[in-house]
Amino acid sequence: MSTLKKVLETKKEGLLNIYCTAGFPELNDLPKIVNALHESGVDMVEIGIPYSDPIADGETIQKSNAVALSNGITIDLIFEQLKDCNPEIPKVVMTYFNPVFKYGIEHFCKQCQSVGVEGIIIPDMPIGLYQASYEEMFKNYGLSPIFLITPQTSKERLKLIDDLSSTFIYAVSSSSTTGKATAGLSEGNTYLSGLKGLGLKHPILVGFNISTSNDLAVVQKFAHGGIIGSAFIKYLGDKSSPVDASKQFVKEITKG
């Protein structure tokens, strides 16, 4: 069984997935960060493959993408770096349709499989196109597509997404770009408290706008886990050692 599926099956609640942008803050930091997150007990990592025009991302992740690109990151280099990441921690990649399309979707899938990546998040990939052209390909390379759902996603569409999923579903906490400053997530959030009642077969991890240990506790209570991106990227950018910063961040975000 894949490491990702194993984690999802053995740990049914309180999951923590942390996002990091490959090539940020320094070109070759990815393996150090992923391994430090693994040692800190993070359940899985989401590796961002930088893109010049990330429309779903707020300022923090946009900037980390721009820094990574000016550091000279490339998709091939990311696949090289992934070979130096601990194989035990489940890995998914997050990027946009264009870099994958230009790289060659099948070649991309093959490379993912060869370095132990088990899921792909492409927020701007149309579901219909995935079904028509890429579903078989993803399956052949053991890759799980991870789709986003929002508070506005209709029931029919939720069912379609659930049927196409094979690991977890990525729920966006509210309709927004990533890292939008909010008042914080509260237990009174009816979208979050209703997530488990949606009746989906696959576990739900909530992402976008989770920046404090309290936010994380709220989503971990109502869903199977949380995904943290912008808050971690901001933290990394302010610290000199990515390894220490990663460990310290996990300690702070999971306290209480």
Next chain:
Amino acid sequence: MKYDVNEQGFYGEFGGAFIPEMLYPNIQELKSSYREILREDSFKEELSSLLKDYVGRPTPLYFASRLSTYYGADIYLKREDLCHTGAHKINNTLGQVLLAQRLKKTRIIAETGAGQHGVATATACALMGLKCLVYMGAKDIERQSPNVSRMKMLGAEVCSVHSGSKTLKDATNEAIRDWINNPDDTHYIIGSAVGPDPYPDLVTQLQAIISKEIKEQMDGLPTHVIACVGGGSNAIGAFYNFLEDESVKLIGVEAGGMGVQTDKSAATLALGTRGVLHASMSYLMQTTDGQVIEPHSISAGLDYPGIGPLHAYLHDCSRVVYHNVTDDEALEAANRLMKLEGIIPALETAHALAYLDKMKFTPDDRIVINLSGRGDKDMNTYINANF
């Protein structure tokens, strides 16, 4: 018509809606209602009355006699520069504002490059009493400052965009992000025939009035219709009703910048490969890793690394031929029009005019140039060119 978008939102393999899930409800709402609204009698009446009395349509089709003598062919200018606000952009913004009202949206956002679309959006919003926010790249704010002042005078807020190349591409990204964050009350008025389905078709339908009028104004068909192309809205407006008249040669002129052999160009069809930018599959200027290349053109309105998906399709099926001219060639053509016809064109439009220098004419040629905008906003560039 065989060149229209299909039900899936594609022109051949180009187009589509490569949007994140957060935008899905907005795009679905627009897609399911725009055709019907555009066909409603009340919509058509309101728009055509505004186009006539407020914009000044139909715009003249002017026979440019001195320019014709200079080149040795009959040359007509479709005077979109005489539209209220000085460019064709208002054809689209008025239509989309009326559409937004029917969708009960109270806040309008837009992106702008040269500022023409921003001004046209701010104008339509002032007219309708709608809140308006325009995203504009910091570099464009600097080089098109008169239009920034115009937008503000008209009551719009102008938001300076500092990401990426600080031009049109980045302003468009920022407008899309705004829409993701404000899905309920906001309508996004895209200024060109780009973006996710149904925008390319929506903008095409609203700009098609240009070619409809040319057809009515001309005695018989032209031999050529020429227009400049960035995203491609004035060009598709000028071409649309001629697409099935196979005898009419349609020519799109891209911004070559300092030349397509340099790394300072915006000629997407000359330099681009297939890919997705701003949520639609088309050609775009990109690296082998799929990173979008920052373009260059002297003209802010053509400084765009992509092109509308219908143009990509028309290029691939050879219905429209696309060329490019350099910054210097465009300046020279602008100067020629000023001296021969007493018309100061927009820098964008000057690219279409410059293509005349590359053509070989026969005496029967009847050429229409879409004079998409006037050059007030480009005064600084023209003054520095020392004509």
